[in-house]
Amino acid sequence: MPHNCVIIGSGPAGYTAAIYAARANMNPILYTGHEPGGQLMITTDVENFPGYPEGVMGPQMMEDLRKQAERFETKVISDMITKVDFSGPVHKLWTESGEIVEAHSVIISTGASAKWLGMESEQKFMNKGVSACAVCDGFFFRGQEVAVVGGGDSAAEEASYLAKLCPTVHLLVRRDELRASKIMQERVIKTENIKIHWNTETREILGDDEGVQSVKVFNNKTNAESEIPVKGFFVAIGHTPNTAIFNEWLDMDNTGYLMVKAGTTHTNVEGVFASGDAQDNVYRQAITAAGTGCMAALDAERYLTEKGII
Numbered sequence: 001m002p003h004n005c006v007i008i009g010s011g012p013a014g015y016t017a018a019i020y021a022a023r024a025n026m027n028p029i030l031y032t033g034h035e036p037g038g039q040l041m042i043t044t045d046v047e048n049f050p051g052y053p054e055g056v057m058g059p060q061m062m063e064d065l066r067k068q069a070e071r072f073e074t075k076v077i078s079d080m081i082t083k084v085d086f087s088g089p090v091h092k093l094w095t096e097s098g099e100i101v102e103a104h105s106v107i108i109s110t111g112a113s114a115k116w117l118g119m120e121s122e123q124k125f126m127n128k129g130v131s132a133c134a135v136c137d138g139f140f141f142r143g144q145e146v147a148v149v150g151g152g153d154s155a156a157e158e159a160s161y162l163a164k165l166c167p168t169v170h171l172l173v174r175r176d177e178l179r180a181s182k183i184m185q186e187r188v189i190k191t192e193n194i195k196i197h198w199n200t201e202t203r204e205i206l207g208d209d210e211g212v213q214s215v216k217v218f219n220n221k222t223n224a225e226s227e228i229p230v231k232g233f234f235v236a237i238g239h240t241p242n243t244a245i246f247n248e249w250l251d252m253d254n255t256g257y258l259m260v261k262a263g264t265t266h267t268n269v270e271g272v273f274a275s276g277d278a279q280d281n282v283y284r285q286a287i288t289a290a291g292t293g294c295m296a297a298l299d300a301e302r303y304l305t306e307k308g309i310i
């Protein structure tokens with residue numbers, strides 16, 4: 001028997017979809033993917049999610065969301081969906097562990113992953129000083145100089161976090177302004193041990209057997225090159241949506257974000273709904289992801305009801 005509703009992904013969108021779907025008696029099955037909890041697992045304080053006046057730690061919030069989804073008997077499965085076939089009225093999904101799962105409705109909440117600069121030296125020193133997660137790896141660089149690349153909220157957050165552990169955080173910004181929100185900009189600018197290098201791009205990460213030792217940068221206005229001694233190099237330049245497995249089936253924009261019918265979570269395939277960062281390159285917040293997760297469950301419920309499935 002096909003499942004009524006399969007949810008792919010375990011961030012705020014996926015778990016919120018699960019809570020709503022389970023409470024509507026849709027018996028949802030949720031596949032967590034390789035990074036259960038999604039991006040919030042690598043975030044510290046979440047201060048802007050309504051309902052937490054003192055803020056909440058990202059991993060704690062995801063644990064709570066999971067428990068809430070399970071309380072209404074969502075089946076949470078630790079597996080990865082690696083392939084889909086959306087050609088028939090019943091959708092087919094393949095798990096990494098070799099199962100084929102059938103579903104009347106599918107909610108995609110696969111989120112987005114960190115982008116890399118794409119340099120050879122970045123690969124070479126991956127996990128030997130190069131990281132995309134200050135919360136995960138910052139501790140290893142206590143008392144040492146580090147660099148953060150990027151000018152958005154992620155970079156501002158990473159730099160602020162590292163500034164509590166490291167004597168100097170070199171923030172490498174490729175333009176002469178930050179893209180981060182005003183409040184985060186102020187926080188970064190006010191933090192004395194964050195040194196902002198404007199118009200600065202990375203040429204190469206240099207190091208030895210012990211890991212990263214410095215970063216070679218250049219000023220894109222003057223072309224002047226310089227070398228900054230750092231032990232840690234954190235990349236925080238945005239994200240790519242995790243939508244590659246849907247290429248063949250679903251409409252996407254030119255950066256891979258899923259397209260939905262305006263004001264809904266309907267994709268171009270009947271019974272397939274998209275929520276969270278996989279379909280949102282504008283807001284990308286936990287609260288907006290959760291909101292679209294709720295919408296996807298309601299859209300799926302209406303779809304199943306119209307088809308007489310539930």
Ligand code: NDP
Nearest residue numbers: 150151152153154155157174175179236237238239283284
């Ligand atoms: P953004 O896309 O907002 O910012 C990416 C930054 O990286 C930009 O400053 C961009 O520069 C820079 N960049 C991109 N490519 C390169 C490159 N090759 N070399 C150097 N710099 C590069 O991504 P974020 O991950 O920062 O934020 C994504 C979304 O998530 C945003 O909506 C943000 O508000 C939200 N967010 C919210 C947080 C919070 O509220 N606590 C925390 C983290 C993220 P340029 O500006 O020149 O394009």
